[in-house]
Amino acid sequence: MAADLETLLDAIRSCRLCEAALPHDPRPVVQAGRSARILVIGQAPGSKVHASGRAWDDDSGDRLRAWTGLSPEEFYDPDRVAHMPSGFCYPGKGSGGDLPPRPECAPRWHAPLREALPEVQLTLVIGQYAHKRYLPRGFAPNLTEAVRRWRAAPEGLLPLPHPAWRSRLWMAKNPWFENEVLPDLQARVRAALQ
Helix, strand or coil: CHHHHHHHHHHHHCCCCCHHHCCCCCCCCCECCCCCCEEEECCCCCHHHHHHCCCCCCHHHHHHHHHHCCCHHHHCCCCCEEECCCCCCCCCEECCEECCCCCCHHHHHHHHHHHCCCCCCEEEEECHHHHHHHCCCCCCCCHHHHHHCHHHCCCCEEEECCCCCHHHHHHHHCHHHHHHHHHHHHHHHHHHHC
C-alpha cells in the first residue's frame, strides 16, 4: 500500500488540471506518509511556499507550528503530519491578497489521499475554504463561529482560523481562542502522536 501512496503523491505533484488558469507553472505542494497521525487541510500555498515547494514554509507556517506546539522536525515529518491544501498550487494574487484555492484540486485529490492515510487521528481544518468543504452544512454561519464551536465539530476534526498575519488582529478580538482552543489543540496534537 505504501507504493500506492507514493504513486498517488507522484500523480498529485505532476498534476496540471488547472495549468491554464494559473499565472505561473503549476507546483503542487503536498506531504504525506502512510503512518501520518495528523492531517493539515489548509487553503492554498502562498508565493513563498510556491517558491520553496514546502508546505507552510512562511510566516503563517511559523504561527501554525507555534499554535500546535510542533517543532519544524515534527511538522515536516510525513510519517507524523500530512499536508493537503484545498488547492495544491499557488493560485496567484488578487486585489485583496491571494486568490482562492483552485476548485479542481479538492474534488480530484482529497478523497484518494485521505483514503491512503488510514492512521490519521486528528484533522486540522484551517480557514474558510477547508471549513466549507469539511464541516457539516449549517455548522456555523462564519469562520469565527466555526472556530468557537470547535468542541462540537465532528470527531477528529478541529476548525481553526488561517494563521496569516491578520490572525493576530482576529485573536485580539477573540481571546478565548488563545485561552481555550490552543491548549486543547496542543493536547490533541500530542495525543494523536502518541
